[in-house]
Amino acid sequence: MKIKGEKMEIRWLGHSAFEIKTKNKILLLDPALKINPNSSCKPKDIKKADYILISHGHYDHLGDSIELAKKTKAKIIAIVELAVYCQGKGVKDAAMLNICSPMDFQGIKIGLVPAAHSGGIGLEDGKAVYSGNPVGFIIQSEGKTVYFAGDTGLCADLKMIGEVYKPDIAMLPISGSFTMDPKEAAIAASWIKPKVVIPMHYNSLPSLPKVNVNELIKGVKKRSPKTRCIILKPGDMYRC
Ligand code: NI
Ligand code: MN
Numbered sequence: 499m500k501i502k503g504e505k506m507e508i509r510w511l512g513h514s515a516f517e518i519k520t521k522n523k524i525l526l527l528d529p530a531l532k533i534n535p536n537s538s539c540k541p542k543d544i545k546k547a548d549y550i551l552i553s554h555g556h557y558d559h560l561g562d563s564i565e566l567a568k569k570t571k572a573k574i575i576a577i578v579e580l581a582v583y584c585q586g587k588g589v590k591d592a593a594m595l596n597i598c599s600p601m602d603f604q605g606i607k608i609g610l611v612p613a614a615h616s617g618g619i620g621l622e623d624g625k626a627v628y629s630g631n632p633v634g635f636i637i638q639s640e641g642k643t644v645y646f647a648g649d650t651g652l653c654a655d656l657k658m659i660g661e662v663y664k665p666d667i668a669m670l671p672i673s674g675s676f677t678m679d680p681k682e683a684a685i686a687a688s689w690i691k692p693k694v695v696i697p698m699h700y701n702s703l704p705s706l707p708k709v710n711v712n713e714l715i716k717g718v719k720k721r722s723p724k725t726r727c728i729i730l731k732p733g734d735m736y737r738c
Contacts, residue, residue: 505640505738512537512732513702514559514671516646520639521605523548526572527635527646530561534702538733541565547572549603551637553648555580555619555629558703564589575608579630583619598662600636607638611645611663614653615677636663642738645690647671649699652682660690667738668692671699672714673706680709684717687725696728696736 507519514528515537524547531537531544541562547570550563560580567574567589574584574592581592595601600609615632636659637644645665650656659665668690671677677699678686687695695718700709715727728736 506642506644507735507737508644508667508696509538509735510696510698510730510732511539514553514648514669514699515561516669516698517544517547518637518644520637523604523606524572525549525551525606525637526563526566527551528553528559528561528648529563529566530558532562533558535704536702536732541569544570546570549606549608550574551608551635551646552576552580552584553613553634553646554615554617554632555583555627556617556632556649557620559648560619560629567591573603575603575635577610577617577630577633579628580617583627583629597631597633600638605639607636609636609663610634611636611659612653612655613648613650614655615649615651634659636665638663642666645669645692647686649677652678652686656686657689660692665690665692667694667696667736669696669698672697672709672711673700673702674709675706680711680713681717683714684721687718688721691722692725694726694728694736694738696730 509517516527518525578594581594610633617632619627634647
């Protein structure tokens with residue numbers, strides 16, 4: 499039975515990969531499943547998707563997006579350079595967005611927001627391939643606003659994101675290598691002021707240092723007592 503007010507299902511697949519169900523559509527965010535030993539599923543387990551949102555070209559975010567877009571016929575949503583790259587790899591349907599210009603996708607509003615990070619795919623034929631600015635996503639549907647930060651360090655743009663988009667839910671990276679650590683994510687939460695923070699990008703890849711998620715919980719409790727931390731295990735779902 500659906501509880502009143504629950505119109506979005508957010509499932510963590512592990513690392514920065516999420517599946518969001520809203521308005522009978524399935525959104526995949528940064529589906530990098532093969533490379534993560536703690537993923538709750540593998541690409542072969544994903545049978546259906548309508549949109550695939552990719553924050554940047556790093557392997558742990560672009561991941562299995564191209565393979566999944568071909569299999570499910572989902573539309574890729576990414577910054578121009580990354581969307582063009584995916585088309586070059588044979589993806590038929592890609593929406594090319596740019597920063598802070600949300601667009602409507604069948605009643606779901608999706609926009610890119612800045613991330614303090616970098617964007618590149620690596621070497622192909624001996625040449626470095628650039629994938630455009632790294633971004634986070636704002637997803638607005640059924641009166642809820644979700645902010646998915648992608649990979650970002652602490653930066654003043656997070657204050658802008660809080661002020662302009664007023665997210666209800668914020669998925670924040672906390673691994674501390676390449677992104678914010680738990681203490682910095684607690685500062686970010688105090689700027690963004692969401693109702694709920696869901697940590698991601700931690701204790702997943704062997705290359706990342708182990709972090710204690712309790713540091714985030716403590717930091718958020720101290721700085722933003724009105725914000726709740728929801729700690730998911732890979733495969734867990736949060737309904738809102
Ligand atoms: Ni990255
Ligand atoms: Mn990453």
